[in-house]
Amino acid sequence: MLTSDNAFSTALALIMSMDSALISIVMLSLQVSLMAVLIASLLALPLGAALALWRFPGRNAVIVALNALMGLPPVVAGLCVYLLLSRAGPLGEWGLLFTPTAMVIAQVILVLPIIAALTRQQVEALHGEYAEQLNSFGLTRSRMIPTLLWDARFALMTVILAGFGRASAEVGAVMIVGGNIDGVTRVMTTSIVLETSKGNLPMALGLGIILLGLVTMINAIAHVIGETAKRRLG
């Protein structure tokens, strides 16, 4: 019988055992999601800022598309990357399907719209406040971007965390492009799916609790860093 009690004790036992298989799953999960968030941030922060500052025909359409893509179902993202990377696909030669790299690519596609759309919002608001002063300094729009991103850094940290939340929680994309191969592309969410379908519910729940714990820890660290910096800088 499944009780929360034996799920917790399974989780605890899993952590205590320092099982090497479990550790490799946890490490791979973190590696894939953190790498995806890092790449997505490097692309999406300047992209969102540029979208906030430039007016061009079709700008509203781009904003609506980005906002809509925030709700892109992970399985659809996974399917698109699968089609691109499969042997018959345009990038099939790279042989990336069913590798952690493919999982990172799929998660970048999921995370990028979230970070870009929310960055656009934050930077646009800040630009409203700073525009006259920065114009008075004689800054061009492209030179305003680093200033605005840096001054919006506390809000953007939350934006990046939202992206990380999406990456670490999704299962559909990594399942399709990774294939849940034991020891190669198995991450926490795909393991949970597997254990649930095997009927090993305490194990599935145990893994779920560990995943939740990890995500909470990363958010807590980011929060403490952010709050300390905010208190120091006002």
Add this chain to the structure above:
Amino acid sequence: MTIYQAPPVATLQLENVSFVHRGNTLLKPTTLQLAGCHRTLIMGPNGAGKSLLMRLSHGLLTPTSGSVHWQSEPPAQAMVFQRPVLLRRSALDNLTYVLAINKIPRPELKGLSRKAQAMSALEKFGLASLAKRPARVLSGGEQQRLALARAWLLNPRVLFLDEPTSALDPAAIKAVEDAVLEFHHSGTRIVMTTHDLHQARRLANDVLFLHNGELLEHTPADDFFTTPASPEAGAFIRGELVW
């Protein structure tokens, strides 16, 4: 001690400059020349177009018609706003930031590191003890002085100030006015808006009087306050509300 002699400031010429926003004419065609190193005060009731005229002159806004041009190379300019826009960094970092943008130091600070230049500006404006404090938690008066210190480092030949003292207490107002005079002594033309008559009497060499988006007078300060040419200006000086 070497005394730095500032070269003459380029003349600013506005020709038939007007500004229309959503069908409303906010500034009627205005022709105006600002020459020499004067302290020019732009006066008029709320909504007269004072800030607008200043923003057009500084180049923050593009006129709907007419032209704004400098009769020679546009000089270095800076603007201090009614509510200072300070970056979310320490007071010192706000100053080193503009030094990184504007790579030409003030002549008397040449050869100093950015940090040393910034510290000297903080000292000059009585803010040295606040260097490490976040700029945005400073008091209103301190923030405005920091904005002036930042403008000082830009070594402007023309300084625009948009009602810089409207939200300050008398001591802070005095500090800002002293700073404005200091800028002027160092050869900077001052263009400032205010609706405070006493302040205008203290600071103005000449006055631009605006009413309902129309420039009614550009006269030397003494003439403006004793014998204003337009009835609107007369009413404004007597404290009778003009709309």
